Amino acid sequence: MTLSVRNLTISRGGLPLLECVSIDVPAGEALILRGPNGVGKTSLLRTLAGLQEAEAGEIDADPDELLYASHADGVKSQLTVVENLTFWAEVYGQTVPEEVYEHFELADLKSRLAGTLSAGQKRRLGLARLGVINRKVLLLDEPTVSLDQVSVKRFASFLQTTHLAAGGSALIATHIDLGLDAPTYDLSQNIAAPTPLDQDEAFL
Amino acid sequence: MKALLLRDLRLAIRAGGGLGLGLAFFLIVIVLVPFGVGPERELLSAIAPGVLWVAALLASLLSLDRIFALDFEDGALALLATSPLPLEGAALIKAAAHWITTGLPLTIVAPLLGFLLNLETTAYSFLWISLLIGTPALSVIGTFGAALTVGLKRGGLLLSLLVLPLYVPTLIFGAEVVRRGADGLNATTPMLLLAGITAVAFALLPFASAAVLRVNLR
Amino acid sequence: MSVWEYANPRRFMGWTAPVLLWVFGLAGVALVTGLIWGYFFTPDAARFGSTVKIIYIHVPAAFIAINAWIMMLIASLIWLVRRHHVSALAAKAAAPIGLVMTVIGLATGAIWGQPMWGTYWAWDPRLTSFLILFLFYIGYISLWAAIEDGDTAADLTSWLCLVGSVFALLSRYAVLFWNQGLHQGASLSLDAEENVADVFWFPLVLCIVGFVLLFIALVLLRTRTEIRLRRAQALERRMARN
Numbered sequence: 082m083t084l085s086v087r088n089l090t091i092s093r094g095g096l097p098l099l100e101c102v103s104i105d106v107p108a109g110e111a112l113i114l115r116g117p118n119g120v121g122k123t124s125l126l127r128t129l130a131g132l133q134e135a136e137a138g139e140i141d142a143d144p145d146e147l148l149y150a151s152h153a154d155g156v157k158s159q160l161t162v163v164e165n166l167t168f169w170a171e172v173y174g175q176t177v178p179e180e181v182y183e184h185f186e187l188a189d190l191k192s193r194l195a196g197t198l199s200a201g202q203k204r205r206l207g208l209a210r211l212g213v214i215n216r217k218v219l220l221l222d223e224p225t226v227s228l229d230q231v232s233v234k235r236f237a238s239f240l241q242t243t244h245l246a247a248g249g250s251a252l253i254a255t256h257i258d259l260g261l262d263a264p265t266y267d268l269s270q271n272i273a274a275p276t277p278l279d280q281d282e283a284f285l
Numbered sequence: 286m287k288a289l290l291l292r293d294l295r296l297a298i299r300a301g302g303g304l305g306l307g308l309a310f311f312l313i314v315i316v317l318v319p320f321g322v323g324p325e326r327e328l329l330s331a332i333a334p335g336v337l338w339v340a341a342l343l344a345s346l347l348s349l350d351r352i353f354a355l356d357f358e359d360g361a362l363a364l365l366a367t368s369p370l371p372l373e374g375a376a377l378i379k380a381a382a383h384w385i386t387t388g389l390p391l392t393i394v395a396p397l398l399g400f401l402l403n404l405e406t407t408a409y410s411f412l413w414i415s416l417l418i419g420t421p422a423l424s425v426i427g428t429f430g431a432a433l434t435v436g437l438k439r440g441g442l443l444l445s446l447l448v449l450p451l452y453v454p455t456l457i458f459g460a461e462v463v464r465r466g467a468d469g470l471n472a473t474t475p476m477l478l479l480a481g482i483t484a485v486a487f488a489l490l491p492f493a494s495a496a497v498l499r500v501n502l503r
Numbered sequence: 504m505s506v507w508e509y510a511n512p513r514r515f516m517g518w519t520a521p522v523l524l525w526v527f528g529l530a531g532v533a534l535v536t537g538l539i540w541g542y543f544f545t546p547d548a549a550r551f552g553s554t555v556k557i558i559y560i561h562v563p564a565a566f567i568a569i570n571a572w573i574m575m576l577i578a579s580l581i582w583l584v585r586r587h588h589v590s591a592l593a594a595k596a597a598a599p600i601g602l603v604m605t606v607i608g609l610a611t612g613a614i615w616g617q618p619m620w621g622t623y624w625a626w627d628p629r630l631t632s633f634l635i636l637f638l639f640y641i642g643y644i645s646l647w648a649a650i651e652d653g654d655t656a657a658d659l660t661s662w663l664c665l666v667g668s669v670f671a672l673l674s675r676y677a678v679l680f681w682n683q684g685l686h687q688g689a690s691l692s693l694d695a696e697e698n699v700a701d702v703f704w705f706p707l708v709l710c711i712v713g714f715v716l717l718f719i720a721l722v723l724l725r726t727r728t729e730i731r732l733r734r735a736q737a738l739e740r741r742m743a744r745n
Contacts, residue, residue: 149367
């Protein structure tokens, strides 16, 4: 098991959001997170990435194997495509493999400033970071926003053939059908009962 | 670490304005002072050390809110926080990038502006050295202020309010060095104390900055 | 039972309710006696004339102004380490009191300074230090006011208080270096040589005790208000969920 979550309770802005979330993502597999807007998909992924603290529960994963991608992907308009990717590669102590440009259809755009790219191209650049940083467990938050159908397919095939096939795994929050052969997990079943949190409880 | 520094410098240069703006502000403040206090050479010469230091300090304040704001908005800061790079290191690098784009250019042009204020000839080397030692502290302290206010909608004014009192010791010792230089006195003591303040700022503030960044990223 | 139990908000509300009255009462007694004693039953000082009597306000206010910040520093540390909400709220509650005491200290100093030094304001190290302290209080209070989420605000202001304390200390020594000043030595040090004379000393100590008790009472009162505000918020949140 590369990512295992037991009875996780998380909150946002002092309100309990999700409770008893238990998820297993084995090596080589993906899991699709579903649920209506505001249910807590982003908060769950941020918690797993270590950006916020869980109220209760256990997360079993190697922090050095996790890679988080938010829907804001930190692409810098004033840097070229190559510079954007090289930066992240260097932060993770790696180099940019050439095939990444092919996978994400960026080969023709390499020396363009990211600011001159279309929304979809920018998004592909943001996602290309995942191919640059070689990590086992991907935590993806709405990875396909502003991608057209062809690009969605290509991204799904990148996940399937390059990442999952090599024994990686992924936890993906999305509203659309990626066409991946992966189970789904509906977070609606974990919506927290309206009990006060520890933080509030002391005051009630 | 090097990658982040290079990226920030590249961004500062390409974004335009950032680099020149602080310098232009520095120049304008120095030009305005004689209009305010009158053109007497002795008076200008007497207040030059303090005015140069205060103007440099205000100029370095201008670009503070950009240290983290852009990275916070486009998500890069959250991605950096989950990367192998320690956030303390990132805060230090951000301060270094800020210094290279504001403190260093200010230091270089300060002697030129000293002419405008009729600064004593003996004081130029002291002005230069005191700014070289003191402005890094301004950047590190400012980075802490920027980290504190990064999550706020209109943090700019609050940032100045929080950071300026923290600048007091640096300003006092920095201007004292130049004043003593101008009077032909021995400036070793304030110089060492100025370096001491900078050392304290470098030793403590990256940790505090990283801690408040984590709070703001929650 | 651990002493920290008293920091649970509900317990805190319980034990402070009766204590508060007593502290206010004692503060009133000490202040009324101290001030009346000081103003009407001490002789005019040879060097200062009757202006000396302002020390019964000036010195205690200045004393509280500094110690309120130290209390905030300790409370901030307790919040960062042990995460007791009452501690963070107490620091928040103390700040405006410290600010007011700083202003009182500066104002009475200015009023006294005019007959003594012939000026309302001088860049004397102690005056300057208090002015800087005033700026620190303003920054701290503004940061609390600017952040909506209670716990985030508590965290950020605590860090500001920590860093601010280090730099306030550095500023204090920087200011001493910058200008040697004209303030008289400590009015209350244990070193009898530079102490004020006994006739002035006893009512002064009584006034300081009164100010300390008043400070404690006000902090308790304001902390109770903050706790009630947080409780109201928590209840509102719960209603919104139901």
